[in-house]
Amino acid sequence: MNDITSMPALMLASKIKNKELSVTEVLDQQLKVIHEREPLYNSYITIMDDEAQKQAKLVQQRIDAGELNDSPLAGVPIAIKDNICTKSVRTTCASKMLENFVPNYDATVIEKLKNSGVIVIGKVNLDEFAMGGSTKTSYFGPSKNPWNTDHVPGGSSGGSASVVAAEQAFISLGSDTGGSIRQPASYCGLVGFKPTYGTVSRYGLVALAPSLDQIGPFGRTISDCTAVLDIISGHDPKDSSSVNIKNYSYMEALVNDVKKMKIGVPNLFLNKDLDEDILNCFTEVVEIFENMGAEVEYFDMDKLKYGPQAYYVISCAEASSSLARFDGVRYGYRTNDYDGLTDLYKKSRSEAFGDEVKRRIMLGAFTQGPGNYEAYYNKAMKVRRLIYDEYQEAFDKYDILLSPESLTTAPHINYNNNDPKDKYRSEMLNVSVNLAGLPGVSIPCGRDKKGLPIGIQLIGNRFDEKKIIRAAYAFEQVKPYKRPSTLI
Secondary structure, three states, rough: OOOOOOHHHHHHHHHHHOOOOHHHHHHHOOOOOOHHHHHHHHEEEEEHHHHHHHHHHHHHHHHHHHOOEEEEEEOOOOEOOOOOOOOOEOOOOHHHHHHHOOOOOOOHHHHHHHHHOOEEEEEOOHHHHHHHOOOOOOOOOOOOEOOOEEEEEOOOOHHHHHHHHOOOHHHEEEEOOOOHHHHHHHHHEEEEOOOOOOOEOOOEEEOOOOOOOOEEEEEOHHHHHHHHHHHEEOOOOOOOOOOOOOOOOOHOOOOOOOOOOOOEEEEHHHHHEEEOOHHHHHHHHHHHHOOOOOOEEOOOOOHHHHHHHHHHHHHHHHHHHEEEOOOOOOOOOOOOEEEOOOHHHHHHHHHOOHHHHHHHHHHHHOOOOOOOOHHHHHHHHHHHHHHHHHHHHHOOOOOOOEEEOOOOOOOOOOOOEEEOOHHHHHOOOOOOHHHHOOOOOOOOOOOOEOOOEEEEEEEOOOOOOOHHHHHHHHHHOOOOOOOOOOOO
């Protein structure tokens, strides 16, 4: 066990600030662990050894000069999902299409992290263009779950979860389109936070579905995630969907008190498909909240069952449009053998996109085709509004909503993730949060009979992150983070 790389990010930052550890010492230990464990977990696509060393020296100088006294995470290494642009460092989206693409700018979240003294140490694996729930669609091969390498870490932000659980990064950034932060956090025993749509800039995020995508953090504690949110949240004029609020001050919500908080549990999420171990764990979670003074009530939210259908129509339609730019002409992969412009388009896209990406592009093109827009896309948007309204009715009664994060724990790496029924059951718990633009957090609550982590999900109303942070923090005092017993 490496004592430095196993500690929470805020504790590490405090030790750096108090001169107990130097930034370069921390980085050296982190890179050592990465190179020791990476052959087993396959979580990184690009490890930024030299660039990180340069950052560490500059950050140490800024700390010594007193420039970063107000930064909660100065000197802490962070890993970045490889669909977030990083200047002079390739951003692949885990696709052959962008295997050698190097942006000439940093995403807004990267700028904010660097300004606050956080050190970017590498770009991590994901499902190709964030399409999938396992990292198995990655052009660079699947990542492994640190709790058991025979199981997936989830997706699409599987690499972002795997690196934090494997202690190859203290914190990480992912993106969440339909549960892509919360589900892998659950599978890997971490905290994963999806903020309200518009609170974190998407400028520099390679879009999957622009009206659903949201960047958010992974951490070992809710406090670590909250510290990251404080850094990356805020209005950005470069993002037209960014909300004009300057400061969210999330850290002040880290209070161990849920007395008289009203928590609603949608009955729909506790259906017959729920794994027995997860149901037992969830029942215990409800008891814990009640013992802490919260009021928990079960109620019906029937319209949420239409979430997955609406999600796939909307997300695939937007993905089809977003990925149209990758045509072999401007940037990205270009086929070597083609006859004319149309053939260049066809061959470049056919050779560079994986099967899952092609499926979603075709579905998205179909739903926007002649005669189909009204029948599919427009109806999906109406369902989206019904789901949003149903959430608003729920938040008239409850402060937050509580549910299992997933119907099962992390599946075996050889499982068939193309089973439509399996996808529907899993995504029903997650996609409605994105359709409604709400904040949600997954926090660990126990383990199943195989020793794999189980997560629960806390959902808040728009811009009500502080309520779910408070509930998550109070719960964490009863059920603190546990590191994977499989780590060296």
